Amino acid sequence: MAIIAFKAGKRPSLSAKRASNADDAALAKSKVSLFFGRLALVIVILITLFPIYWMFRTAFSNNRAMFSEPLSLLPVDFTFGPLQRVLGLATTEEALAEGGSGASINFGQYMLNSVLACTLITVLQVTFSSMAAYAFALLNWKGRDKVFAIFLIALMVPGIFTLLPNFILVKDLGLLNTILGIALPAMFMTPFAIFFLRQFFLGVNRSIIEAAVIDGANHWRIFSRIVVPLAWPQIITLGILQFIQYWNDYLWPFLVGQSETSKLLTVGLGIFKSQTPQGNPDWAGLMAGALVAAVPIFILMLVFGRKIVGSIQSSGVK
């Protein structure tokens, strides 16, 4: 019953949002402007997609053959060689034959590292930040707003500033070159995550909580059985956004994770690039590595595209 009350309370705001989306469809009337407008959009989409296509095109090209046909729009001498090369599935001879460097690289391992680190960070950060958001949004206690303000100040501190001392700390803890060391600074909370969830928790109908208290539920039960299920879509959205952010992060994992068992995909890519011979770079291998690192994001976008776009649009109106 309580859940129904909340949903009913929330519905108006949702439908109002939809209405405002629909009613301002100020679509152009004249055919000429329609044509040029659509044309401009098509050009933007082409510029957006072409570099991504070029990554695919190059990743499936024979690096040796590519030198003779730099303008070919299709993969040159189509091959899975570069992918096999970066995933450590090709022998040195096979790699050299297709213009690879022959150095051993294993993006499969880096993929595993990235999945482990990002899952660890995301799951813990979202859990702990939800708990904090509950305390900030739905509990009454002295000094609450002051403490929240202090947490938010951390948003203003540039990443590089805390990164130097955090590096020293992780080093002193002996956690360099471990997944835990990479995850540590972000896995307890981020001010953004708490801020994001607090917004949604504030919208939870307080009478439900009062009713649950009278029914004898404790706060952990209210949090886990009422608030979390109600805000589940937002929690998932936050999880996806944070996962993508840490998946793409570079500087921190580069400083902390240099070993084979802690190197993340972005770090592996950077190192691959810096080690590729200057005169004869393995572009196909590099793009294959980039592809391996980017494909999970493409899949997330295919599955959760609507959620991701929606979350970004709503952050603009706030």
Next chain:
Amino acid sequence: MVVTALKEPAASLATRRTPRVKTGRRDSQTRAAILFLVPASIGFLAFFAWPTLRGLYLSFTDYNLLRDPTFIGLDNYLAIAGDPVFWNSLKVTLEYVVINVGVQTVAALALAVLMQRFTRSMVVRGVIMLPYLIANVIVALVWFWLADYNLGLINATLDTMGLGKIGFFGNEDLAMGTIALVNVWRHLGYTALLLFAGLQAIPRDVYEAAEVDGAGEWRVFRSVTLPLLRPVLAFVLVVTVVGSFQIFDTIAVTTGGGPVDATRAINYYIYQRAFERLDFGYASALAVILMILLAAIALVQNKLLRANESDLER
């Protein structure tokens, strides 16, 4: 399943409403709040608050990770004031910010208007924000390849057209602009979506009124859309300026600060001082300066934002 601590006040609440009950409930809430905040507080204190204080302290020391830091007062700051590499890094960072934010904001605004006028498609929105979801490192490498001097598609095309090749990343005058434009490509769709959301929030009848008055397209944009969009625009500017000041990844995997120091942006210089020269005290002082700079920018832009909000209410 029911915890006694909570059962008590609930039961007494039902029987007699006294102030004592109220404080009892508040205490239980305070206790719950403390427990709920334990993990987040550990993270906040250990990885935000403590490193901030430690970073401030280190900025007044000479510290190379191997020996204990020695207090040297303002020496780092004095050295920075006379450090031409620092001043150059500030200059090239500004160059980056101006090109990046300038081009990006204008293009994103145009794209947002285009989307509002010509499409409702979620797929289009998804496609244009796709680059933003791809790692900086990947985007940098893809464009580094596209713009490669010897084999890259762009130079191969220029070459066949007889226009002569361009060293996008290798030319001192072009490198920072190239990096700025690469990141325009990455952020354009994201910024456009933020502005698009702002456009959606402008009430339809304002446009209708302008139409009745016989205002042309450009005039409507300048006199209706732009002023009403200014709060969102100001928000977007704060976010993008502060973000682009901290450019690092793209530089790290493409130019490494070069050619000469044409792309040695402030964040990259801090990184080099700390991790290539193990000069953590000096690097911390640079980071303090960056933090003050960013806070000042955000403050100024925030004032702008507030002025705009009152503008909207008129």
